[in-house]
Amino acid sequence: MREFYTITELTREFGISTRTLRFYEDEGLISPVRRGRTRLFRPADRHLVKQILRGKRLGFSIAEIREIVQMYRDPPGEVGQLKQIIAKIEEKRDELRQKRRDIEDTIAELNASEEGCVERLAELGVKG
Amino acid sequence: MREFYTITELTREFGISTRTLRFYEDEGLISPVRRGRTRLFRPADRHLVKQILRGKRLGFSIAEIREIVQMYRDPPGEVGQLKQIIAKIEEKRDELRQKRRDIEDTIAELNASEEGCVERLAELGVKG
DNA sequence: AGCCATAGTTACGTAAAAGTCAATTTTCGA
DNA sequence: TCGAAAATTGACTTTTACGTAACTATGGCT
Incomplete structure (x- = not known):
């Protein structure tokens, strides 16, 4: 390195x-x-x-x-600060989990849209 | 509704x-x-x-x-447009998967940081 | 009729996150 | 050691995603 x-x-x-x-x-x-x-x-x-x-x-x-x-x-040496950092980490992790749900939902809706498009293509006689 | x-x-x-x-x-x-x-x-x-x-x-x-x-x-009626939309959907889905990986990585690093903090607290004699 | 709440349009303002330009250094390979 | 290439700072500009202000219109209540 x-x-x-x-x-x-x-x-x-x-x-x-x-x-x-x-x-x-x-x-x-x-x-x-x-x-x-x-x-x-x-x-x-x-x-x-x-x-x-x-x-x-x-x-x-x-x-x-x-x-x-x-x-x-690096974690600091003071108890109060350490607890504060841990609390903030929890917070950010929750935010990230929300984003992950948003991603799952969006992907799911995109999948549905894609299926709609594929079906439409099939109707038009296009081989998938 | x-x-x-x-x-x-x-x-x-x-x-x-x-x-x-x-x-x-x-x-x-x-x-x-x-x-x-x-x-x-x-x-x-x-x-x-x-x-x-x-x-x-x-x-x-x-x-x-x-x-x-x-x-x-709603999917349009023209084959070219349909294929274009499908291509864009794939693209966005890839982007979303990247974001999901980013989230996993970030959560993992936050977990590591949190552990570090917890260990530090233990060293300082704080009960978890 | 008068008034308040809610809605509308137009236009200017702003904070965040850089992009761009100019005017110097600094570094480094021949 | 010299000159091109790479870096630095500083200032100004731009784009995005709205905020804010000023004024107008509309509908219900008393």
């Missing part, structure tokens, strides 16, 4: 722009190290980017993604 | 504004009938709104949702 990635390597790998990665840094989602001014992305940063983009695909806002990636961080 | 709903009835049911419903109409997502100028929402319109909001929760843009709700419409 490589030690560092340049910014353009990551933009190519993930199909995003440098502007996007700098924006994520401004937003406190990632903190690549620097050699001089130049950003160097460690494997952990790269993984974070993956997680961020996953969150984006699921329709989470930057603020929500910030919350989520904070949950991934 | 009721024949019509007023716009405010739907805003209350779904927790959205009248502006939003009018916006969705402008965008061609819904087409409530009219008595004079006043919109009357049929059960089918209400169901469409549900589908739209489901799409929103999944992070689809208005343009993408427009595509999806077009798939729900």
Whole structure:
């Protein structure tokens, strides 16, 4: 596993722009190290980017993604904070389960629509 | 089942504004009938709104949702169009499956984080 | 007739999430 | 060491999905 990635390597790998990665840094989602001014992305940063983009695909806002990636961080040492994090994790998990139900429902309706189309094709004498 | 709903009835049911419903109409997502100028929402319109909001929760843009709700419409009579719709349905279904994988992955990582927190609590002598 | 609630249209405003452009550095291979 | 390629910062612009304001119309109640 490589030690560092340049910014353009990551933009190519993930199909995003440098502007996007700098924006994520401004937003406190990632903190690549620097050699001089130049950003160097460690494997952990790269993984974070993956997680961020996953969150984006699921329709989470930057603020929500910030919350989520904070949950991934090493657990703190204070009991109150730990309990708070656990509570937030439960919350996010519930949201994700809702999204999963939404997906199942949507797929089911798409299946029904597709069947309708296939039947229609059959009526028109098209072999499936 | 009721024949019509007023716009405010739907805003209350779904927790959205009248502006939003009018916006969705402008965008061609819904087409409530009219008595004079006043919109009357049929059960089918209400169901469409549900589908739209489901799409929103999944992070689809208005343009993408427009595509999806077009798939729900009655299949057309032309073979070419039917095949095109089927192809688009496959496409969306693939997207949805990707999102589902994203959800599974995110839940898995949240579970791991939670375990970490719980262990940490145990270390601190907190009873679970 | 007067009033309130609900509905409508038009038009301008805004926050989020980048895109784009310009003007410098910085890095790095020949 | 030099020059192209890659990176940086900063500022301005754009798109999406509505919010908000201002004003008009309509229908029921008293």
